[in-house]
Amino acid sequence: MVTHTRIRMFNTQDTYPNQSLDNDLCQAVRAGNTLYVRGQVGTDFEGRLVGLGDPRAQAEQAMKNVKQLLEEAGSDLSHIVKTTTYLIDPRYREPVYQEVGKWLKGVFPISTGLVVSALGQPQWLMEIDVIAVIPDDWQPDNA
Template sequence: MKIERFRKFKTKNFYPTELGKPEHHIDNELSMAVRAGNRIFLRGQTGFDLEGNFHGEGDAAKQADNACRCVKQLIEEAGGTVNDICKMTVYLLNREDRSKVYPVIAEHFKDVYPCSTGLIVSGLAMPEMLMEIDVEAVISDSAND
Protein backbone atom coordinates (compact mmCIF):
# COMPACT_ATOMS: atom_id res chain seq x y z
CA MET A 1 0.00 0.00 0.00
CA LYS A 2 1.33 3.39 -0.97
CA ILE A 3 1.59 5.99 1.81
CA GLU A 4 1.80 9.70 0.93
CA ARG A 5 2.38 12.55 3.37
CA PHE A 6 1.06 16.01 2.61
CA ARG A 7 2.22 19.35 4.03
CA LYS A 8 5.04 18.06 6.19
CA PHE A 9 6.08 20.44 8.94
CA LYS A 10 8.16 20.77 12.08
CA THR A 11 6.23 21.90 15.13
CA LYS A 12 9.02 24.18 16.32
CA ASN A 13 8.70 26.16 13.06
CA PHE A 14 4.92 26.06 12.78
CA TYR A 15 3.53 27.20 16.10
CA PRO A 16 3.93 30.79 17.28
CA THR A 17 6.69 31.60 19.71
CA GLU A 18 5.55 31.13 23.27
CA LEU A 19 5.73 34.10 25.58
CA GLY A 20 9.26 34.53 26.89
CA LYS A 21 10.66 31.55 24.97
CA PRO A 22 12.83 31.86 21.88
CA GLU A 23 11.10 28.97 20.08
CA HIS A 24 8.38 26.40 20.57
CA HIS A 25 9.52 23.73 23.02
CA ILE A 26 8.21 20.74 21.04
CA ASP A 27 10.20 19.57 18.02
CA ASN A 28 8.16 16.96 16.15
CA GLU A 29 8.07 16.22 12.43
CA LEU A 30 4.44 15.78 11.34
CA SER A 31 2.16 15.90 8.32
CA MET A 32 -1.11 17.77 7.91
CA ALA A 33 -2.55 14.78 5.99
CA VAL A 34 -1.54 11.20 5.30
CA ARG A 35 -3.04 9.11 2.53
CA ALA A 36 -2.61 5.36 2.98
CA GLY A 37 -4.06 3.63 -0.05
CA ASN A 38 -7.58 5.04 -0.30
CA ARG A 39 -7.72 6.22 3.33
CA ILE A 40 -7.00 9.81 4.36
CA PHE A 41 -6.12 10.81 7.90
CA LEU A 42 -6.00 14.48 8.83
CA ARG A 43 -4.23 16.24 11.63
CA GLY A 44 -6.77 17.79 14.00
CA GLN A 45 -7.93 21.11 12.54
CA THR A 46 -8.47 24.19 14.69
CA GLY A 47 -8.29 27.96 14.36
CA PHE A 48 -4.79 27.59 12.88
CA ASP A 49 -4.75 27.83 9.11
CA LEU A 50 -2.40 25.73 7.00
CA GLU A 51 0.34 28.37 7.22
CA GLY A 52 0.24 28.59 11.02
CA ASN A 53 -1.82 31.78 11.41
CA PHE A 54 -4.51 31.70 14.08
CA HIS A 55 -8.10 32.79 13.32
CA GLY A 56 -10.98 33.41 15.71
CA GLU A 57 -9.34 34.03 19.05
CA GLY A 58 -12.12 33.75 21.64
CA ASP A 59 -14.66 32.73 18.96
CA ALA A 60 -15.38 29.01 18.63
CA ALA A 61 -17.55 29.49 15.51
CA LYS A 62 -14.78 31.30 13.63
CA GLN A 63 -12.30 28.64 14.67
CA ALA A 64 -14.71 25.97 13.40
CA ASP A 65 -15.11 27.80 10.09
CA ASN A 66 -11.34 27.90 9.63
CA ALA A 67 -11.01 24.24 10.65
CA CYS A 68 -13.67 23.16 8.14
CA ARG A 69 -12.03 25.12 5.32
CA CYS A 70 -8.72 23.43 6.13
CA VAL A 71 -10.37 20.00 6.22
CA LYS A 72 -11.78 20.55 2.74
CA GLN A 73 -8.47 21.79 1.34
CA LEU A 74 -6.41 18.96 2.87
CA ILE A 75 -8.84 16.25 1.73
CA GLU A 76 -8.68 17.67 -1.80
CA GLU A 77 -4.88 17.90 -1.76
CA ALA A 78 -4.79 14.22 -0.78
CA GLY A 79 -7.01 13.34 -3.75
CA GLY A 80 -10.43 13.15 -2.13
CA THR A 81 -13.51 15.26 -1.60
CA VAL A 82 -15.60 16.08 1.46
CA ASN A 83 -17.99 13.35 0.31
CA ASP A 84 -15.28 10.83 1.20
CA ILE A 85 -15.35 11.85 4.89
CA CYS A 86 -16.43 8.87 6.99
CA LYS A 87 -15.66 9.83 10.59
CA MET A 88 -15.47 13.18 12.32
CA THR A 89 -14.59 13.79 15.96
CA VAL A 90 -15.24 17.26 17.39
CA TYR A 91 -13.50 18.36 20.57
CA LEU A 92 -14.86 21.35 22.50
CA LEU A 93 -13.60 23.06 25.62
CA ASN A 94 -17.02 24.44 26.52
CA ARG A 95 -20.30 22.56 26.18
CA GLU A 96 -22.12 25.82 25.42
CA ASP A 97 -20.03 26.21 22.23
CA ARG A 98 -21.88 23.25 20.66
CA SER A 99 -24.64 25.60 19.54
CA LYS A 100 -22.03 27.80 17.82
CA VAL A 101 -19.74 25.14 16.31
CA TYR A 102 -22.14 22.49 15.04
CA PRO A 103 -24.12 24.80 12.70
CA VAL A 104 -20.81 25.84 11.09
CA ILE A 105 -19.84 22.20 10.59
CA ALA A 106 -23.30 21.43 9.19
CA GLU A 107 -22.96 24.28 6.68
CA HIS A 108 -19.58 23.06 5.41
CA PHE A 109 -20.48 19.36 5.24
CA LYS A 110 -24.09 19.49 4.08
CA ASP A 111 -25.22 16.22 2.47
CA VAL A 112 -22.04 14.35 3.56
CA TYR A 113 -23.54 12.39 6.51
CA PRO A 114 -20.35 11.26 8.28
CA CYS A 115 -20.33 9.39 11.58
CA SER A 116 -19.58 11.97 14.27
CA THR A 117 -18.55 11.99 17.90
CA GLY A 118 -18.52 15.12 20.06
CA LEU A 119 -16.40 15.38 23.17
CA ILE A 120 -16.05 18.01 25.88
CA VAL A 121 -12.39 18.11 26.93
CA SER A 122 -10.46 19.95 29.63
CA GLY A 123 -7.84 21.36 27.27
CA LEU A 124 -6.31 21.38 23.80
CA ALA A 125 -2.72 21.80 22.59
CA MET A 126 -2.65 25.61 22.68
CA PRO A 127 -4.55 27.87 25.10
CA GLU A 128 -6.27 29.87 22.34
CA MET A 129 -7.89 26.75 20.86
CA LEU A 130 -11.56 26.35 21.77
CA MET A 131 -12.32 23.47 19.40
CA GLU A 132 -10.69 20.89 17.17
CA ILE A 133 -11.99 18.64 14.40
CA ASP A 134 -10.41 15.26 13.62
CA VAL A 135 -11.35 13.66 10.29
CA GLU A 136 -10.86 10.33 8.55
CA ALA A 137 -11.91 9.72 4.96
CA VAL A 138 -11.98 6.84 2.50
CA ILE A 139 -11.80 7.65 -1.19
CA SER A 140 -14.52 5.61 -2.81
CA ASP A 141 -13.70 3.05 -5.45
CA SER A 142 -15.50 4.34 -8.54
CA ALA A 143 -16.38 0.76 -9.52
CA ASN A 144 -18.40 0.45 -6.29
CA ASP A 145 -20.06 3.88 -6.15
Protein backbone atom coordinates in the same frame (compact mmCIF):
# COMPACT_ATOMS: atom_id res chain seq x y z
CA MET B 1 7.29 0.18 -1.53
CA VAL B 2 5.55 3.32 -0.25
CA THR B 3 2.28 2.44 1.48
CA HIS B 4 1.10 5.98 2.12
CA THR B 5 1.52 9.61 1.13
CA ARG B 6 2.21 12.37 3.64
CA ILE B 7 0.55 15.72 2.94
CA ARG B 8 1.94 19.02 4.26
CA MET B 9 4.80 17.75 6.39
CA PHE B 10 5.96 20.07 9.18
CA ASN B 11 7.94 20.18 12.39
CA THR B 12 6.31 21.15 15.67
CA GLN B 13 9.06 23.73 16.31
CA ASP B 14 7.32 25.85 13.67
CA THR B 15 3.77 25.16 14.81
CA TYR B 16 4.39 25.56 18.53
CA PRO B 17 7.22 28.11 18.86
CA ASN B 18 6.23 28.75 22.48
CA GLN B 19 6.89 25.10 23.41
CA SER B 20 10.05 22.98 23.38
CA LEU B 21 8.99 20.44 20.76
CA ASP B 22 10.77 18.82 17.81
CA ASN B 23 8.37 16.34 16.21
CA ASP B 24 8.11 15.63 12.49
CA LEU B 25 4.43 15.35 11.58
CA CYS B 26 2.11 16.00 8.66
CA GLN B 27 -1.36 17.45 8.23
CA ALA B 28 -2.80 14.39 6.47
CA VAL B 29 -1.88 10.88 5.39
CA ARG B 30 -3.35 9.01 2.45
CA ALA B 31 -3.07 5.23 2.78
CA GLY B 32 -4.64 3.59 -0.26
CA ASN B 33 -8.10 5.13 -0.53
CA THR B 34 -8.24 6.18 3.11
CA LEU B 35 -7.33 9.67 4.29
CA TYR B 36 -6.54 10.61 7.86
CA VAL B 37 -6.58 14.36 8.57
CA ARG B 38 -4.96 15.55 11.78
CA GLY B 39 -6.90 17.80 14.11
CA GLN B 40 -7.63 21.14 12.49
CA VAL B 41 -8.21 24.31 14.50
CA GLY B 42 -8.95 27.95 13.78
CA THR B 43 -5.43 28.58 12.47
CA ASP B 44 -4.73 28.89 8.76
CA PHE B 45 -1.75 27.18 7.10
CA GLU B 46 0.34 30.34 7.53
CA GLY B 47 -0.11 30.07 11.30
CA ARG B 48 -2.59 32.93 11.72
CA LEU B 49 -5.39 32.38 14.22
CA VAL B 50 -8.84 33.17 12.84
CA GLY B 51 -11.62 33.93 15.31
CA LEU B 52 -9.93 34.68 18.63
CA GLY B 53 -12.62 33.92 21.24
CA ASP B 54 -15.15 32.85 18.56
CA PRO B 55 -15.77 29.09 18.37
CA ARG B 56 -17.90 29.35 15.21
CA ALA B 57 -15.23 31.30 13.33
CA GLN B 58 -12.58 28.81 14.46
CA ALA B 59 -14.77 25.93 13.24
CA GLU B 60 -15.17 27.66 9.88
CA GLN B 61 -11.38 27.99 9.48
CA ALA B 62 -10.87 24.40 10.62
CA MET B 63 -13.31 23.18 7.96
CA LYS B 64 -11.61 25.31 5.30
CA ASN B 65 -8.38 23.54 6.26
CA VAL B 66 -10.05 20.12 6.13
CA LYS B 67 -11.46 20.86 2.67
CA GLN B 68 -8.10 22.03 1.36
CA LEU B 69 -6.24 19.02 2.76
CA LEU B 70 -8.75 16.58 1.30
CA GLU B 71 -8.45 18.25 -2.10
CA GLU B 72 -4.65 18.18 -1.94
CA ALA B 73 -4.94 14.43 -1.29
CA GLY B 74 -7.26 13.89 -4.26
CA SER B 75 -10.50 13.78 -2.29
CA ASP B 76 -13.32 16.04 -1.17
CA LEU B 77 -15.67 16.63 1.75
CA SER B 78 -18.21 14.09 0.46
CA HIS B 79 -15.75 11.29 1.26
CA ILE B 80 -15.65 11.98 5.01
CA VAL B 81 -16.81 8.94 6.96
CA LYS B 82 -15.84 9.94 10.53
CA THR B 83 -15.35 13.17 12.45
CA THR B 84 -14.07 13.73 15.95
CA THR B 85 -14.70 17.17 17.42
CA TYR B 86 -13.02 18.46 20.56
CA LEU B 87 -14.43 21.43 22.47
CA ILE B 88 -12.98 23.16 25.53
CA ASP B 89 -16.44 24.23 26.70
CA PRO B 90 -19.78 22.41 26.20
CA ARG B 91 -21.42 25.79 25.45
CA TYR B 92 -19.47 25.83 22.17
CA ARG B 93 -21.29 22.74 20.88
CA GLU B 94 -24.09 24.56 19.06
CA PRO B 95 -22.03 27.17 17.18
CA VAL B 96 -19.31 24.65 16.27
CA TYR B 97 -21.70 21.89 15.19
CA GLN B 98 -23.85 24.37 13.25
CA GLU B 99 -20.77 25.50 11.30
CA VAL B 100 -19.45 21.98 10.70
CA GLY B 101 -22.95 20.93 9.65
CA LYS B 102 -22.94 23.54 6.86
CA TRP B 103 -19.80 21.96 5.39
CA LEU B 104 -21.05 18.38 5.72
CA LYS B 105 -24.67 18.79 4.57
CA GLY B 106 -25.69 15.59 2.81
CA VAL B 107 -22.48 13.70 3.77
CA PHE B 108 -23.80 11.77 6.84
CA PRO B 109 -20.51 10.80 8.55
CA ILE B 110 -20.38 9.18 11.95
CA SER B 111 -19.34 11.71 14.57
CA THR B 112 -17.81 11.74 18.02
CA GLY B 113 -17.80 14.86 20.16
CA LEU B 114 -15.67 15.37 23.25
CA VAL B 115 -15.31 18.14 25.80
CA VAL B 116 -11.70 18.39 26.95
CA SER B 117 -9.95 20.57 29.49
CA ALA B 118 -7.60 22.16 26.93
CA LEU B 119 -6.13 21.92 23.43
CA GLY B 120 -2.55 22.42 22.23
CA GLN B 121 -2.69 26.23 22.49
CA PRO B 122 -4.76 28.27 24.97
CA GLN B 123 -6.49 30.33 22.25
CA TRP B 124 -7.86 27.23 20.48
CA LEU B 125 -11.51 26.63 21.39
CA MET B 126 -12.22 23.64 19.15
CA GLU B 127 -10.48 21.04 17.02
CA ILE B 128 -11.78 18.56 14.45
CA ASP B 129 -10.13 15.60 12.79
CA VAL B 130 -11.60 13.48 10.03
CA ILE B 131 -11.22 10.20 8.21
CA ALA B 132 -12.28 9.98 4.58
CA VAL B 133 -12.51 7.08 2.13
CA ILE B 134 -12.21 7.80 -1.59
CA PRO B 135 -14.39 5.63 -3.85
CA ASP B 136 -12.36 3.41 -6.23
CA ASP B 137 -13.85 4.97 -9.35
CA TRP B 138 -13.81 8.62 -8.19
CA GLN B 139 -11.97 11.30 -10.16
CA PRO B 140 -11.53 14.84 -8.83
CA ASP B 141 -13.12 17.59 -10.92
CA ASN B 142 -9.69 19.03 -11.71
CA ALA B 143 -8.23 15.69 -12.88
